[in-house]
Amino acid sequence: MTPETKPEDFPFLEPSALKRAVVVCHRNADADAYLSAYAVSKLIGSVAPRCHVSIATPGGMTMLTQKLSARFPHDIADGSGGDYDLYVAVDVGDEELLSEWKEKFRESPGMKVLVDHHPRREGGLYDRSVVDEGATSAAEVVYGLFESRGVTPDPQTAQALLEAILFDSSHLAIAGRSGLGAAVKLMDAGADISQARRELRSEPDYGEVIAKLKGAQRISIFKAGTWVVATSHIGSFQAHVARSMVYLGADLALVSGESDGETRVSLRATPRFQESAKVKLGSEVAEEMARRLGGHGGGHATAASFSAPVGEEETVAATMKLFGELIGELKKLD
Ligand SMILES: [Mn+2]
The missing domain is CATH 3.10.310.40 (Diaminopimelate Epimerase; Chain A, domain 1)
Structure with missing residues (x-):
């Protein structure tokens, strides 16, 4: 059972206790997973500036995500780095999609948090969970964490979140109130929607x-x-x-x-x-x-x-x- 979670308490640890954190995407990270993780890292960084944050992408990334990771670069953990004080799983859905990181979540005494928009599942892997099943993207849920903490994302982070929202909402066609609302506020924070559309376009992949x-x-x-x-x-x-x-x-x-x-x-x-x-x-x-x-x-x-x-x-x-x-x-x- 996950105890009642107050998003304003994210990351649910005293900032002074937070030295190392890892944000884990689902297997073969897509744009929503990676860019949401990128923004979660920036949020942790603004709450606990001394914390070193890595992103983990079990099984690598999609082609588009690889391109976006050059535009939004981040330290990537290879899984050999020992224990962390904080583990955040983003956009994961089924915990099996954490691949080899599932065992690390299970064995670590650290704080384990789920940030997601997939339907809640049985399981008990997480100490806290921030889940909005009505959201079209994990990025909307992440933006909600920024709001709850009273943090305005910097323009680059706002751009990452807007691109993630566009990616998971068929360019807003299926976005609801939370996606549309977040998109507008992210543009207010400096994100550029035309640029977002351009950056989400991918070269046709021959194999695909x-x-x-x-x-x-x-x-x-x-x-x-x-x-x-x-x-x-x-x-x-x-x-x-x-x-x-x-x-x-x-x-x-x-x-x-x-x-x-x-x-x-x-x-x-x-x-x-x-x-x-x-x-x-x-x-x-x-x-x-x-x-x-x-x-x-x-x-x-x-x-x-x-x-x-x-x-x-x-x-x-x-x-x-x-x-x-x-x-x-x-x-x-x-
Ligand atoms: Mn997603």
């Missing part, structure tokens, strides 16, 4: 382009009532392929791939599907499949993923069976 086109080539189409369900399989970029299939018009997309002896499945759905079919992909499909197959997974209502130590064919068949239970019988189209 080929994966998406191959994924499209391998699509199978099913109907369940009026819903169109598309499935495909690809060795990598499953999430990108699933998202592309939704762009093409599928209500629900499943993309699987096998690597390192496990099957990975990415799921995407349209908001219309989510509202009308009332199926939450994170809790009702990804978590449920992870439970049934002994893997791990989770995510949001319209975007989720899981992996399982089971063959690809079996994993897909079991997931399609669950779809059948949730939205009715699936008929394959030729």
Whole structure:
């Protein structure tokens, strides 16, 4: 159980007791995770100027994040640096996504804090958690911490937070009050939105382009009532392929791939599907499949993923069976 958390008490330790801190992103850090971590580091730095803060990116970063990390550089911890007084996990969702850092969280006597916008999970890894499930980005939650502490981010940090919000909210298209409000206040603090849009543009990644086109080539189409369900399989970029299939018009997309002896499945759905079919992909499909197959997974209502130590064919068949239970019988189209 996490005790009641007052965000104005962040980082929940006496600044004088704070010598070393680490801010940990989810595996393969995306722009929201890394830029949120960057801003959390700046906030810790302004509360406890003597604290040395590192960012950890288990499993590295996405291509876009690598580019952004040159624009917003930070000391990166490699995990060999001994214990920390403070551990902050940002944007992590499933604690498995902390990878090798999960064990460090568990073993350390330090303060462990979660700052997130993913649905709360069982687990007990954290001493405090600041979670807003209604936020479209972790960066909004981080901005809330700045406000609670009465700290105005410097222009560079404001820029980082604005870019993270744009990244996770489809350039504000799905942002709510907290995202839009934070975006305006960040611009007041010196962030430039045109520059943010420019910096988020990424060069097309050849591997991703080929994966998406191959994924499209391998699509199978099913109907369940009026819903169109598309499935495909690809060795990598499953999430990108699933998202592309939704762009093409599928209500629900499943993309699987096998690597390192496990099957990975990415799921995407349209908001219309989510509202009308009332199926939450994170809790009702990804978590449920992870439970049934002994893997791990989770995510949001319209975007989720899981992996399982089971063959690809079996994993897909079991997931399609669950779809059948949730939205009715699936008929394959030729
Ligand atoms: Mn996020």
